[in-house]
Amino acid sequence: xxxxxxxxxxxxxxxxxxxxxxxxxxxxxxxxxxxxxxxxxxxxxxxxxxxxxxxxxxxxxxxxxxxxxxxxxxxxxxxxxxxxxxxxxxxxxxxxxxxxxxxxxxxxxxxx
Amino acid sequence: xxxxxxxxxxxxxxxxxxxxxxxxxxxxxxxxxxxxxxxxxxxxxxxxxxxxxxxxxxxxxxxxxxxxxxxxxxxxxxxxxxxxxxxxxxxxxxxxxxxxxxxxxxxxxxxx
Numbered sequence: 375x376x377x378x379x380x381x382x383x384x385x386x387x388x389x390x391x392x393x394x395x396x397x398x399x400x401x402x403x404x405x406x407x408x409x410x411x412x413x414x415x416x417x418x419x420x421x422x423x424x425x426x427x428x429x430x431x432x433x434x435x436x437x438x439x440x441x442x443x444x445x446x447x448x449x450x451x452x453x454x455x456x457x458x459x460x461x462x463x464x465x466x467x468x469x470x471x472x473x474x475x476x477x478x479x480x481x482x483x484x485x486x
Numbered sequence: 487x488x489x490x491x492x493x494x495x496x497x498x499x500x501x502x503x504x505x506x507x508x509x510x511x512x513x514x515x516x517x518x519x520x521x522x523x524x525x526x527x528x529x530x531x532x533x534x535x536x537x538x539x540x541x542x543x544x545x546x547x548x549x550x551x552x553x554x555x556x557x558x559x560x561x562x563x564x565x566x567x568x569x570x571x572x573x574x575x576x577x578x579x580x581x582x583x584x585x586x587x588x589x590x591x592x593x594x595x596x597x598x
Contacts, residue, residue: 416589
């Protein structure tokens with residue numbers, strides 16, 4: 375079945391850029407998402423990209439999609455301590471229903 | 487304020503004792519879904535509902551039931567809970583299945 379892989383941890387210094395990477399296996403993925411989960415809370419949809427796009431920018435967030443390599447990345451510019459959280463990559467595929475497949479999450483730690 | 491409300495937030499119970507986790511949304515969304523989050527596994531979808539009286543299985547439906555008698559509510563029922571259902575559960579709602587936007591804050595279930 376579909377698989378979504380992410381590295382488990384990323385540590386960055388406050389003010390630097392963070393890049394969280396994700397790879398997926400389903401070449402027919404239609405939607406690719408990034409969610410943020412803060413401690414004790416549910417997932418918050420940060421941004422998403424359609425498979426016919428290469429890039430999407432939204433304030434400090436930039437999503438890059440390389441369909442050939444099935445690689446998705448989330449760049450956070452000027453990372454702040456409030457960005458410390460778990461970030462989940464997810465994909466869903468056009469079909470009878472869009473059951474999303476989530477990665478295991480990347481814990482982003484921002485230190486002063 | 488847009489909200490997805492789950493109750494209870496925490497529950498410790500014993501094997502075999504039926505329990506229900508409620509989920510309610512105030513956004514008039516048609517699509518609702520349930521997920522479980524386990525360490526190292528990310529989120530996996532249990533059941534989803536496209537509208538009132540329309541429900542279908544997700545990736546891990548065994549041991550769970552759902553109902554959708556009203557648009558706003560989507561309870562998750564464990565008829566005979568077992569220890570392997572100890573997990574963190576999230577309810578979500580959205581306008582469609584293509585973009586899961588709103589998650590509840592989670593329900594942590596421990597089945598002894």
